[in-house]
Amino acid sequence: MTSLPDPIAVTGTAPTASKTATAAENLPKRILVALDASDHADRALTEALRLAGAADGTITGIHAYAARLHDRRFKQMEGGLPDRYRTEDGIEHQRAVHDSLITRGLGIISDSYHDTAAAACAATGVAYGRLSPEGKNYRQIVEAVAAGGFDLLALGAQGLGAVPGAGIGTVCERVARRVTIDLLVIRDAGRALGDGPLVAAIDGSARGFGALKTALALGRSLSVPVHVVAAYDPYFHYVAFNRIAGVLSDEAGKVFRFKEQEKLHEEIIDDGLAKIYRSHLALAERIAEEDGVAVTTELLDGKPHVAIAAYLAKTGASLLLIGRTGIHADAGLDIGGNAENLLRSAPCHVWLGASAFVPPLDALAEETIRWTEEADAKLDRVPDMARGMVRLAVQRFAQESGHTVITCDLIDQATRKLCPHFGGNARREAPVIWSPEAEALAGTDGDASAVAAIRLRSEKRARRDGADRVMPGHVRPFLEARAPARWSAAALARLARVPEMVRDTVRQSAEAEATETAVAEITPALLETVIAASRQMMERTMQSGGHPTLLPEGD
Template identity: 45%
Template sequence: MYKNILVCLDNSNHSNAASALAIEIARARGALLTGCHVYAAKLHNTRFIEMEDGLPQEYRQEEILRNTREVHDTLITKGLKIISDSYMSVFQAMAAGLEVKGVDREGKNFEEIVKEVSECPYDLVAMGLLGLGRTGTSSIGSVAERVVRRVRTDVLLTQEGADTGKGIMVAIDGSPASFGALLRAIELSGIFDCDIEAVSAFDPVFHQSAFRSIAGVLTEEAGKLFRFKEQEKLHDEIIDKGLAKLYMGHLETAEKVAASRGKRIKTTLLAGKASEEVIRHARKTAPFMLAAGRTGAHAVAGLDIGSNIENCLRNVRCHVLVSSTEFTPEIGHKDGSLAWTEEAKALLSRIPKFARGVVKRVIEDTAKKEGLLEVTPDLMRRVRKKLEG
């Protein structure tokens, strides 16, 4: 669990919520807290120099300008340092009895926070979703968004008033990142004494919509070359029906992972666009916190953040834990894999690459549930028949 927590301070209501949650985690786990405030004295000085041409002529003499710059530089630097120290004093008072350090940095806010994280072994960054510069149309602050995209540490983004919610909701898509988020949620549920609901969303109509779109542009000859009718039947019989079973299997795995750690959880399968359904469910159930992996099942190398968690950050009304922790459950077979006969491999190779992974998972899940050690053509036919029926 978290042992070294960085808390970003700016005295906004959202930031104060981050301080409160971080302190509660630290009290429960004996973690070290570091409060950090960034101020931009040099930026103010640069802006002051840029405005000098607009001063009245009597103030534009070089000696007067030099004196004015020195006074402004001293007042701004000292003033911002005093403000930073004041934020830290309030934070330390809130965290009385805990080990607390203070860091103030000069520079561009998000850049300095990212540098601070890269220079120290923090395992959690807590910060407000919005800052002092929020507007009526703001959904996420620029600092929060830039930080969460750049650091590879767990980030807890907090919102004012979210503490009235109930429980922790975890988004599960079968990826190691989503199961890592589940582990974090289990740990946090013990601290905040709350329940967990694991949700998983699959899209039952996407492939059908895609095929209808393709059908409108393919010539008869192209349709034969693409084997359109066979592809469409494959999706109707296996992919679309199999997706529900696949994602239900992810939830069952989540239940087992939680149970192995002494936690009973609720599971809910949602049908529709992933982020849309998670957001809708979060608004309906009003959780205290949403926990999700930084990236999802379809992430590619170098991706900073997945589109689903990005959409959730902008639209849910609760605290959000963006987890960089990864965990691959090993439930069932010790090595997590099954043998495939050569005939079964040949049948699998006939399935288009974009659908092969889903089909393979459905078949292997069935094999594991039946206690089989090998996938055979007979099993594949039985799975297909079951999906069709």
């Protein structure tokens, strides 16, 4: 399939009467819902109905079935039929039965999905349309999005093949990479939007602010609190430069100007980026005030997707809204790294925003402020990862100061404001001392590379806190941020045989055991250990007059 264009709908490029706008005007009105009768798809339809009802919108259901795929697989399997079917009459009879199933049965199933969805829409007065294309499911959904003029696609993170611990399914992942409109991914079939606060994650990009505008509209419509977070990582370059220092020769260090680069990154990361991200949050508060929505803002530090996921868990968020690409996106990027990681790890539903919003002040700056050639050249010396954000910050500083031309001197003024330690007054950092407790805690991860990174990040946190030694409190945030243990396919298959009413308990026990023992993967052996312990506990409960065991031998 040829790649699809990636248009960005830009709004807010000039001041508008946003104070009088209603939430419904910013909600999606033409919603496409992927149907397959799974719990996740049913929740996607329920939430789409709420959105369409609030915006006087419409819903179109789509269910794709691969008739040709089934037909091809049946023909491949004819040679494996039992002997009693492998006669002329038997083969022809089976072919006729299968042809009837393919030509009529799959269509009937698809119609049944649509009938159920249409009845739900009729009950709430929402217009409903049907799409039942034949072909590969993810491809048909993507093509429908490209051709249908929809504002939002809602689908489940998993379908009928869902198994515990699987995260997101292949259809969801493939669709998320290819669609060019807003995407609502249902991760918890039992939870509604609004069961917890809505959290918008911004980074200064147009799509980040677009996600914010959507969050404000949803918050007003659902009467749900809206939180806005911005996350930056002040630890990465400390780790990177310390690791690089171990491999550079003296000559290479001079060519690379290692100490100057390290100093520049330290000052920009420690002082500048935090202020830039705070300015994003301040701008978000102004946008929210214009839209009549009170928001809670928080600046997070650490690996962005990890810090945001932790915030979602801490606040009990029901929905994360984030731009599908961020401030560092280049042309043709399908999905940003933080968006992709959060799509997999967020403990709530995820809204990937494709639409963009350029705050009026930033739009005005782009139109009215120009840079001298010397200023442009000076900006080019800023590290790539920070250049876009520094440009925004300097333009905002110029606006506040009443300037329309940015010169080198104006950049220096902005730098002194954002990075007060820049220049000759840079901080001198003494060697870091580790407390014995922190040393022991940092060594609990069995991976040597991970331990080294945790130690460097912990040292950086201690320096930022002005501490003269690393204490356990500087280490714990990075231990808590470690990725959970992976489930092996065999362990997931074994877990699926555990009775449903205790399956979640066993899963949580296995994950807790893996965390406590620093195991990277949950294997059938580990799972059997947990099941045996659970069975013993249930037997003790039974013997004391409690409920009968739910985990018989072999299950």
